[in-house]
Amino acid sequence: MSNHQTIFRTVTNEVLEQVLLVSVALNGKDVDSSGVAEMIRLVESASGAVVHRISQKRNRPDAGYFVGRGKAGEIAAEAENLGLTTIVFNHNLSPGQVSRLEEITKCKVIDRTELILAIFAVQARTPQAKLRIELAQLGYMLPRLSGMWHHLDRLGAGIGTRGPGETQLEVDRRRARTRMSSLEKKLEAIEAGAKVRHSRREGMFSVVLAGYTNSGKSTLLNRLCDAGVTSEDRLFATLDTTSRRLELPDGGSVIFSDTVGFIEKLPRSLLSSFRSTLDIVREADLILLLADAADPDRLTKVSTVTDTLEKIDAGSIDRITVWNKCDLPEASGTEEMAISALTGEGIDRLLELLQKKRREALDWCSVKVDICNGELEYWIRTNGIVDSFVRDDNSGAVEIICGMYLGLSHLRKKLGHQASNWVVEPLSADRGVREERS
Ligand SMILES: Nc1nc2c(ncn2[C@@H]2O[C@H](COP(=O)(O)OP(=O)(O)OP(=O)(O)O)[C@@H](O)[C@H]2O)c(=O)[nH]1
Ligand SMILES: [Mg+2]
The missing domain is CATH 3.40.50.300 (P-loop containing nucleotide triphosphate hydrolases)
Incomplete structure (x- = not known):
């Protein structure tokens, strides 16, 4: 796990990390220049700088190294020449490909997903965002832990024995899972509060x-x-x-x-x-x-x-x-x-x-009511948009054209409590009389 923590720490500390970018064009296509430009922006957003680029066209990815064994050697030589220790790929790599590439290049190899996760880690400001990104990083690392302990495995493993790598791997996996469920619980607690706030806006x-x-x-x-x-x-x-x-x-x-x-x-x-x-x-x-x-x-x-x-x-x-x-x-x-x-x-x-x-989303209607007291008028105005409000000075009766946020049944219920004589006629948003929605 230490290897990956180093990547994020370096990025989080805003060290301008010099990077070799490897772009691979698959299926006989040319290297997509806007895709490369986006990768460069991604590296920059993770506080890095692309100082050299290597590209390759292939029909399909090499199972072992993604780029092929020979190209991997070329990348290693180039990185050594330029004194670079970080290589970014414009694709997602399997855990095995990352560990083989790291072995041959002696560099830290970062794929597209890991780069995006690193940017999220740099940018996370609120407690929620920090918890979420840590959860995502752990989810990404979990299947990769075995690759990371692979070398230790080989040192100690034998028939009937469990190597130190294997033991450490199990410990790391357990720790990662425990941490993930504790993060999930913390997030759930924070989100429960957010839901209450959200429902107030209904x-x-x-x-x-x-x-x-x-x-x-x-x-x-x-x-x-x-x-x-x-x-x-x-x-x-x-x-x-x-x-x-x-x-x-x-x-x-x-x-x-x-x-x-x-x-x-x-x-x-x-x-x-x-x-x-x-x-x-x-x-x-x-x-x-x-x-x-x-x-x-x-x-x-x-x-x-x-x-x-x-x-x-x-x-x-x-x-x-x-x-x-x-x-x-x-x-x-x-x-x-x-x-x-x-x-x-x-x-x-x-x-x-x-x-x-x-306006189209509101339930529009014309309301005729014999007496509209202040409380009813206030209720209608706060629960909808009033387009016209006309009071007959002699009788006190009122005709209102309004669009209601919460449907006409709420309005009818309110009128039932507040007035003795009232009529609600549904209208469309453009004022035509319409059939009421069920
Ligand atoms: N010229 C120009 N630049 C703009 C305009 N709107 C945004 N920008 C610039 O575009 C950049 C990104 O703007 P943001 O508002 O952060 O973009 P965003 O969609 O919120 O980006 P993320 O939060 O990263 O998803 C900033 O440098 C803005 O100043 C615009 O109308 N004209
Ligand atoms: Mg934004």
Whole structure:
């Protein structure tokens, strides 16, 4: 286990680690330059710097070394020449491949998943995020522990004996599992509190930002809600969910949330430890899929985000793609919903759209009531949006056009307690009389 702890400690201490990047293009394809650019950004976000790159084209990965024995030797020689001790692969490697590559290169070998986990470890700020990332790291390490103790195994193991490596491996596995269940318990306790807070917001229309990492989600939350969350030109700047109330021009409001960004091949262990962070996405009424309009790879990234939404069971939620960074000259896709979270361009249109979606989700009706006392009026105004409120000065009767957050049955119940004579007529959001939903 010590080997992996060293990797994270080095990264956590913000030492600028010099890295040799190995990119492998499979299935006869050319090396994907945007994929390489993303790996370089990932290394930088983990406080490293790519100082040399080696690439290879192969039909399929070599079972032993991923790149093939000969190439592995070449990588080893290059690393030695340049005095580098860390090698990053742009793919995920099996535990056996990592240990064989480490043996031949005498370097620390990090695959894509481990690199992403390391960035999450650097970026985790809140107790929850720290617990989640530790859980994900342990989940990732558990099947790899045997590879790490492999060399000790061979020293002491023999017929009828259990080598020191084997014993240590068992101890480490047990420790890792015990630690994982203690982390899970701590997280459950924290999340139970969060659920209570969440349920208090019931009835509020929930809009969640989802998107590739660095697309500008936190910048948009700050612009709309003055949330003061971190936004920076770094991958995975946000690892927690922040929710704010956003007032809309018609007096209604929504809960607006920013959460962790997605990336291609987001590690499975991260998806499962961040499951509850992503609950906010699953429970949203509307997802704003924020995309970087200036990214040459924007369409692939949008489809990575939609695939990830499917994976976390949020694929069927109403979704709008919003193209951010339209202030940049290289931006395209601007004929659709285009905004700049940085300059504020297009934000009014976005708010109008949110308002429209919000109104469509309310239960609209016309209420006629013989006497509307102050308490009833206050109740209607706080549980819905009132579009018109007309009182007949002679009779005191009132006609209200309103959209209710919690359905019309709540309204009828309230009227039943407060008034003797009342009529509720359901309307559609655009004011046509409609059949009531069952
Ligand atoms: N030019 C321009 N830059 C923007 C815009 N919106 C965000 N950015 C920049 O893009 C970078 C990433 O912004 P963030 O808001 O941190 O992105 P994010 O989607 O929250 O990223 P993660 O939290 O890492 O998933 C920052 O450097 C922002 O200043 C925009 O509309 N125009
Ligand atoms: Mg962010």
